[in-house]
Amino acid sequence: MTEVLEFEGVRVRRGDNEILREVSWSVSDTDRWVVLGPNGAGKTTLMSIASARMFPTEGRATILGETLGDTDTRELRVRVGLSSAALADRIPSHETVRNVVMTAAHGVTGRWQEEYDSFDEERADALLWAFGMETFAEREFGTLSEGERKRVQVARSLMPDPELLLLDEPAAGLDLGGREELLSALTELAADDRSPALVMVTHHVEEIPVGFTHVLLLREGRIVAAGPIAETLTSENLSATYGMPVELTANGGRFSARRG
Numbered sequence: 001m002t003e004v005l006e007f008e009g010v011r012v013r014r015g016d017n018e019i020l021r022e023v024s025w026s027v028s029d030t031d032r033w034v035v036l037g038p039n040g041a042g043k044t045t046l047m048s049i050a051s052a053r054m055f056p057t058e059g060r061a062t063i064l065g066e067t068l069g070d071t072d073t074r075e076l077r078v079r080v081g082l083s084s085a086a087l088a089d090r091i092p093s094h095e096t097v098r099n100v101v102m103t104a105a106h107g108v109t110g111r112w113q114e115e116y117d118s119f120d121e122e123r124a125d126a127l128l129w130a131f132g133m134e135t136f137a138e139r140e141f142g143t144l145s146e147g148e149r150k151r152v153q154v155a156r157s158l159m160p161d162p163e164l165l166l167l168d169e170p171a172a173g174l175d176l177g178g179r180e181e182l183l184s185a186l187t188e189l190a191a192d193d194r195s196p197a198l199v200m201v202t203h204h205v206e207e208i209p210v211g212f213t214h215v216l217l218l219r220e221g222r223i224v225a226a227g228p229i230a231e232t233l234t235s236e237n238l239s240a241t242y243g244m245p246v247e248l249t250a251n252g253g254r255f256s257a258r259r260g
Contacts, residue, residue: 010056021220030213064079104157
């Protein structure tokens, strides 16, 4: 196994506010991680560093063997697939779905003067097919439902054949049907040996796809617990993470939680 992501004593400060505090964490190339924590826990900041879009105030962050501060982040970002609400907001609403996926090959969100070949088009179409969006290829992105947009965004994040895939709340805002369709696709992705290392942020244990192997629990910028999901995702650890009694149940690889 190869480490694709390593944080050593990572801190992030904004004025007097410490967003991440002494975070040490590593992800190997075969891992599928889920990151859980309440609002303000530091999850989005963690993903911003992991995607080479933010530098830590202190500590060391190494992504795909490259240490932030000692490498060209523009080249590094192309090797990391990212799906996030912030990125989606930059996609032009008039762009076709195929172009939304295809432009990820050049690390841009709207087609301009880049050149693409038949391989790029075929790969984009194959990814759209994998997420059940092949019939939407010529539709404008702005006309899609929220669930359809989420699936396109995940397909887009895979376009550059990344070595690390980051999914920041991919199921946020979806209804039950949309969530389950997306989780089914992510379950298949997690089970595929050809898939890159995966890190997914969510607020809800119900959104953890089957097949994810590890969990990181954050509270107020600190790691509460991190490790294999079977050992680490417990009622006790969730209670400490959310600051309230939590009762966790598991069934067939899926989880649910309620106040204890």
